[in-house]
Amino acid sequence: MIPELGVCYYPEHWDEAMWAEDAARMVETGITWVRIAEFAWSRLEPVPGHFTFEWLDKAIGILAGHGLKVVMCTPTATPPRWMIDRYPDMLAVDGAGQPRTFGSRRHYCFSHLGYRAESVRIAQALGERYGRDPRIHAWQIDNEYGCHDTVISYSDHAKTAFQGWCAQRYGDIKTLNTAWGNVFWSIEYTDFDQIALPHLTVTQPNPAHELAFRRFSSDQVTAYNRAQAQALRHATDAPLIHNYMGRILEFDHFDVGADLDIASWDSYPIGFLSDRLDASEAHKAKYLQQGDPDMQAFHHDLYRSVGKGRWWVMEQQPGPVNWAPYNPAPLEGMVRLWTWEAIAHGAEVVSYFRWRQAPFAQEQMHAGLLTPQNIPAPGMTEAAQVAREIAQIGAITQKKADAALVFDYASDWSWTTLPQGADFTYFRLVLEAYKAMRRAGLTVDILPVTARSFDGYDVVLAPGLAQIPDSLTQTDSKVVLGPRTGTVTEELRIPTSDTSPLPQFSESLPPDHKRSVQDAGHVVHWQETWDVADSDQTIISDDAGKAVLFESDGQFRLAAWPDETLWDTILGQLIAAKPTGDLRVRTTQDHIFVINYTNEDQSYEGHKIKGCDLAIFKDGSRIL
Amino acid sequence: MIPELGVCYYPEHWDEAMWAEDAARMVETGITWVRIAEFAWSRLEPVPGHFTFEWLDKAIGILAGHGLKVVMCTPTATPPRWMIDRYPDMLAVDGAGQPRTFGSRRHYCFSHLGYRAESVRIAQALGERYGRDPRIHAWQIDNEYGCHDTVISYSDHAKTAFQGWCAQRYGDIKTLNTAWGNVFWSIEYTDFDQIALPHLTVTQPNPAHELAFRRFSSDQVTAYNRAQAQALRHATDAPLIHNYMGRILEFDHFDVGADLDIASWDSYPIGFLSDRLDASEAHKAKYLQQGDPDMQAFHHDLYRSVGKGRWWVMEQQPGPVNWAPYNPAPLEGMVRLWTWEAIAHGAEVVSYFRWRQAPFAQEQMHAGLLTPQNIPAPGMTEAAQVAREIAQIGAITQKKADAALVFDYASDWSWTTLPQGADFTYFRLVLEAYKAMRRAGLTVDILPVTARSFDGYDVVLAPGLAQIPDSLTQTDSKVVLGPRTGTVTEELRIPTSDTSPLPQFSESLPPDHKRSVQDAGHVVHWQETWDVADSDQTIISDDAGKAVLFESDGQFRLAAWPDETLWDTILGQLIAAKPTGDLRVRTTQDHIFVINYTNEDQSYEGHKIKGCDLAIFKDGSRIL
Amino acid sequence: MIPELGVCYYPEHWDEAMWAEDAARMVETGITWVRIAEFAWSRLEPVPGHFTFEWLDKAIGILAGHGLKVVMCTPTATPPRWMIDRYPDMLAVDGAGQPRTFGSRRHYCFSHLGYRAESVRIAQALGERYGRDPRIHAWQIDNEYGCHDTVISYSDHAKTAFQGWCAQRYGDIKTLNTAWGNVFWSIEYTDFDQIALPHLTVTQPNPAHELAFRRFSSDQVTAYNRAQAQALRHATDAPLIHNYMGRILEFDHFDVGADLDIASWDSYPIGFLSDRLDASEAHKAKYLQQGDPDMQAFHHDLYRSVGKGRWWVMEQQPGPVNWAPYNPAPLEGMVRLWTWEAIAHGAEVVSYFRWRQAPFAQEQMHAGLLTPQNIPAPGMTEAAQVAREIAQIGAITQKKADAALVFDYASDWSWTTLPQGADFTYFRLVLEAYKAMRRAGLTVDILPVTARSFDGYDVVLAPGLAQIPDSLTQTDSKVVLGPRTGTVTEELRIPTSDTSPLPQFSESLPPDHKRSVQDAGHVVHWQETWDVADSDQTIISDDAGKAVLFESDGQFRLAAWPDETLWDTILGQLIAAKPTGDLRVRTTQDHIFVINYTNEDQSYEGHKIKGCDLAIFKDGSRIL
Ligand SMILES: [Zn+2]
Ligand SMILES: [Zn+2]
Ligand SMILES: [Zn+2]
Incomplete structure (x- = not known):
């Protein structure tokens, strides 16, 4: 398999006049895939039932016209404002009992069947229009399930659904009481409808209760995703994908992945080091502008498994992000290194997030391959370099690991x-x-x-x-x-x-x-x-x-x-370990990839590998 | 007085077939007291008004049949689920205004008179059945008042009761205004029903207001306990006990103790070191697996006072617990040392919590004297040793302190x-x-x-x-x-x-x-x-x-x-101090107890006392 | 301008019999200004519409009779209890959606027009009675806007007002959508009444939304203040003042100041060091009992600007306060130093808070110039010393800064x-x-x-x-x-x-x-x-x-x-810097002030300046 590069693009954020030049520059950079429509619901259906696909048709036309393969998204992570009028109770509820309101994204409860039906409806509408369109080569459903702690919801919809889930699982209430050990503190129920969600209790609720609620919550994500997947299956033969977020654990990705064709994840090495890595301060200081040397590889290997062999990086950090506590820039070479590391682990596509930095709204300080002034940012140069190197290296084949x-x-x-x-x-x-x-x-x-x-x-x-x-x-x-x-x-x-x-x-x-x-x-x-x-x-x-x-x-x-x-x-x-010090080694069918996350020269079997650089060996020779 | 050992037992958690062997092993270990029924309300009254005492009768029969003295409990710390249907407003309300819901324990507001009446009713029912039963040698009312921050409640019931309490205390509203200095920020009231509970204010409420509310809250605990105590007084001549929890300060234990015969407390030295001791990290590291060398003694002396001379340890930590931030095991010897220390301070009974570790629910990681597999845990051996040593040492008599x-x-x-x-x-x-x-x-x-x-x-x-x-x-x-x-x-x-x-x-x-x-x-x-x-x-x-x-x-x-x-x-x-270094010395009528909480040998007047060990002197000679 | 000293006094806190002696001692100390009635609403209007000015008349008579100039306050920071009955929805609402209740102070939402009208009404009532009274030399409106985080309110009144503010600012909803970049996550609105307040969202709301809400919230403070200022303008020619609190940033002080004649601020150097200074622990330890050497000067210079040249310290810390995390006492000399520093920066009046420490309510541990036992506290001596020194130094004239x-x-x-x-x-x-x-x-x-x-x-x-x-x-x-x-x-x-x-x-x-x-x-x-x-x-x-x-x-x-x-x-x-080490230098028309915030002797051009002391130079000679 020869890996490819992609990019995340939001035509609705830019003047139509810019689209053609954007497409041309993507191609020039060596990019072959472009993901669109991810958050565009308010532009696709500004009024309930009234679709405005024309602008999207035009964007697809321009992008595909330049030879780019399109990943179409269902925009269900951002239900528009009118949806809240229709279903005021569709909001998730936090642990303190507060609805999580409209005004950012992911403002829906997975247990709300009305919103689930709306999600299916928009997926169908997109499927009908673009499912057989040969320019659409893959589909992404929703965006980053679970991001911003959105799996667990304490809504009334969740409560009712959970009671039904319990009835289904345990059959009768005595079985549940026994399974959970409810006799312990006289928590025995006489009916499933007495079971509340496990929050706001005086002290810890029964752990069996809590675990059951977590299993249920994961199942709701799977069911929600499956509903959209089924809708799209009728409409398209293109592969279905979800883009998982790093270190999201509240739902079972293997379960969701079973309904999809390709797993993908969003890789933000420096953001993750800051906001979701358990490590010493010294370690974090050493890798502040590179990311942890194993965090990405772990996710690559995880999603190769979730995707049953097929996986992508759907969003690759291209520069400083905006959402971590602190947001330094990647050291020179790291964008290229991250991309190559994903390829070494079997990524079919590495897609940068995003094409051009938006000058407005929540993520305006999140780098893109271009600055808001349309000037190439450092990540652009490195992406182009990877594209050239891929052409030079050719196909890479995975093998069973040690x-x-x-x-x-x-x-x-x-x-x-x-x-x-x-x-x-x-x-x-x-x-x-x-x-x-x-x-x-x-x-x-x-x-x-x-x-x-x-x-x-x-x-x-x-x-x-x-x-x-x-x-x-x-x-x-x-x-x-x-x-x-x-x-x-x-x-x-x-x-x-x-x-x-x-x-x-x-x-x-x-x-x-x-x-x-x-x-x-x-x-x-x-x-x-x-x-x-x-x-x-x-x-x-x-x-x-x-x-x-x-x-x-x-x-x-x-x-x-x-x-x-x-x-x-x-x-x-x-085992017979071959310690690699600060380097990381990954072996594929024909290649050995040696990755240097440090900012200093390292040596590998007599070869010098510079800081933030990698080496690729084939048949005993260094080919990169 | 010759001290005795006890154990906390929950027959309803185990198959009836195990009860007889359990009783036999208790006796074999040297245990003479057993506390039961503490959290068993859902098994004693599964449906409102329908009592099912038969299983309890049987358990008492087996335990007493083996010669054990029974402590009967009122199960009011764990009102069953149907109680919430009857009194949805019986829940306490936290500082943020949220009801503290069903699903763990202590889910009641001390000011709710409906629940207070229910508590009296179950106490009466138990009193009627077991009050004159000679196998019941003592009664415990409720469990650990105030545990999990349950004294203070901001419920509407508390508000109304507090207004009445204020009217009672101050007589007229001007007296209250003057007493509190309400003129300060124009907080003057014209009627008692204007007085809210002191929370959710923009900045600090009047401290006099807050203190009055704390006095009131303590009085509610006393009144609640008194209601049960009075109900039991009519039914039994056995002594009444409450088991206080360590470092609970939100109600006046002397007030509650005035209505009871014996004070008892629940002693968890290692848990308390972790979660409620103000001390340096170095101190906590030194005593991590022993507990603070004064924290237990302080409570022993406190409850000797609260109990007007009569006091027990109702729950003694027997191994690792589950509820502290970190839960290491006691060092070898500590369970014995804690038991002897309590005896040195005058405990009539030291009762281990619990007999066998439960394999389910909230406290499944809390050690018992037996493991869930019914194998003796380390604490069992030490308890048996103390029983043998008590037999050897004989009576111990307290005297007025220095x-x-x-x-x-x-x-x-x-x-x-x-x-x-x-x-x-x-x-x-x-x-x-x-x-x-x-x-x-x-x-x-x-x-x-x-x-x-x-x-x-x-x-x-x-x-x-x-x-x-x-x-x-x-x-x-x-x-x-x-x-x-x-x-x-x-x-x-x-x-x-x-x-x-x-x-x-x-x-x-x-x-x-x-x-x-x-x-x-x-x-x-x-x-x-x-x-x-x-x-x-x-x-x-x-x-x-x-x-x-x-x-x-x-x-x-x-x-x-x-x-x-x-x-x-x-x-x-x-004073003429006799510094004891890391050792602790307690003198009774005839004995001197020297306790070594450290993990190293210490010397006391020429005698070596090993780490986690103690010495007892009588008439100048070491007898242990 | 010859600077003067003042004091904050609450006659309603004390027996009338003490007023005359208090006034005499103020004058004796060298004080010429006295601020009154700041929190006295419950005493001025105990029942809605029923005014009881008699006690205030008497207090003014006694104070002015001793030669003191009175600053009259509107007591709107402390609406009395009956106001809440009239307008239960006048309370501000916090970010979690909870009303911030009665029981302390500042319990009002700036967007509540009913309360705004009440504020105007009490200002008018005071204006009518005292506006032309020659004994009243200045007016203070409200107290410390924004203290205790009171600018931002998420009430329904705020929401409606914010929607109107947006309609006013943007004209039509598409303009707002474009300005904010609402397309980003499909947050586009179709009507102004869809715009919620930016809180409780799943992740960060649109920053443009948040900033607009902050601009609006600041405008509400300005409008609220302006309403009172306009009411007083009709009634008096005396200057209007507000006393700002240190480091309050949630509203634009320049906007509020534009409607007033004099800016004043409340200077608590040691409290601010503890609770609102970003600095290293070492720095805070060095200045623990003196306050940061620049924090006061910064505010002095800021309020000279806000007051268009005219400014006061309305409250000067006189000893330990009660509201910081830790409250040590000022080192000897610091009360005098702070006072002189304010004068160096152009303060017309420095007024100590408060005359006598209150023995009751929230601030009972806040020092005054007198203790609750009516004994002079250390601050009193230093205030008297400053008064004597002012008499010696004479007029001070500001000039444009470097x-x-x-x-x-x-x-x-x-x-x-x-x-x-x-x-x-x-x-x-x-x-x-x-x-x-x-x-x-x-x-x-x-x-x-x-x-x-x-x-x-x-x-x-x-x-x-x-x-x-x-x-x-x-x-x-x-x-x-x-x-x-x-x-x-x-x-x-x-x-x-x-x-x-x-x-x-x-x-x-x-x-x-x-x-x-x-x-x-x-x-x-x-x-x-x-x-x-x-x-x-x-x-x-x-x-x-x-x-x-x-x-x-x-x-x-x-x-x-x-x-x-x-x-x-x-x-x-x-620039050509003249480094001053730990000293601070301020130059006026004719004087150079050299201030030593450290607790050690420092040297300035050959002159020794003791710890916590200052020097004043005129025409090259040290005159203090
Ligand atoms: Zn993303
Ligand atoms: Zn317990
Ligand atoms: Zn103040």
């Missing part, structure tokens, strides 16, 4: 509901495991808990996985379970069957409390105390003699949260 | 309302005084401001006491007043009568601002400037020459908040 | 709405520029953006000014624009006309990220990258070679936020 990591959304919901320690964060735990694998030189596949097989890997890590699937205990791969893996049931209870091995007890530890593991690192955040059987083999113990890593029945159990050094020790024990 | 400390709930409310410095915290001030007394080797009585006499002590400390009772100025004990003592009236005004000695002015100091006191420590947080009369004697001055401790008319005035070193200096000046 | 600084409220609203970096704070930026000018020995004028001319200054700084007025580009003064100056339009868009020079891109930087500027300091918080033309002259570059200060078309462009050292470097390049 190692695998299990990632499970419901596990995140479980530990968010029952953290036991104030900073126990599933995403952080998994990302730290991923980082350790990358430091060990491994190329990684990320797999859902529902993967049919985990066979054929050097090692499979499954930290913090709420339940252990049989496929994971019956694989030929070396499997590492823990910390916390398999310690709760799907109903968020401690398993009491004999077959579930469990620690004697678990401890959460405050941030500054580190427990030494014999010069091999430290236990941080979390430690379990296991009764290690005589038949088991302890591989690593802490200074107090507690088993930190042990083998039992052919599986490895990690009984603690390791710091960086301890992770390296652990992987060193399990 | 020194006294005055503790007053209304003072806390006064300074919370009028802190003047962002971190001025009455509890912290008093606990630091208590710590200083303990470091000086003193055995301490804690007394309410209403104590008839303060006579017969080497020293009586009264820091931060809002008003000074006559009994405190007319005692033969050495009394230390201050800082801030006697500087406001009951209506939270500065006293203007000539007889109230007052500082010229007072200063609150930011955390890092310390004022040196001539190599004898520092003033922190608070300093007063007094016009020391010629007839007074200045004992300690700061480097700027200001009196920090002086004697006036035979009383000592402490004009500042001392740091640890300065406290030691001050007590060294006033 | 340098000017542009200050613009709408710029603050713009950057608050669109900060781009979490700590980008306009006030801080401007105050740091002011501090740099003062460190360079400059006497400074603060000018509004509407100033007719900026001519005749050595240098004019305009940091963070949202738009650049023509008068600023057409002056004979050296003008420094930036950072961020002129980078947005009045509708908060990026200017796209060719004539607006703009950076290529801008970066916000996290607090610990500093960029070195060749041993001359650092760039912090903000940096712009400009395409410096060949015809421009780069004066200072950072280590990476980026222009930090450059000259273009005769104007200086500052492309970054400088730290203290870099500011000093910059000013050193532009």
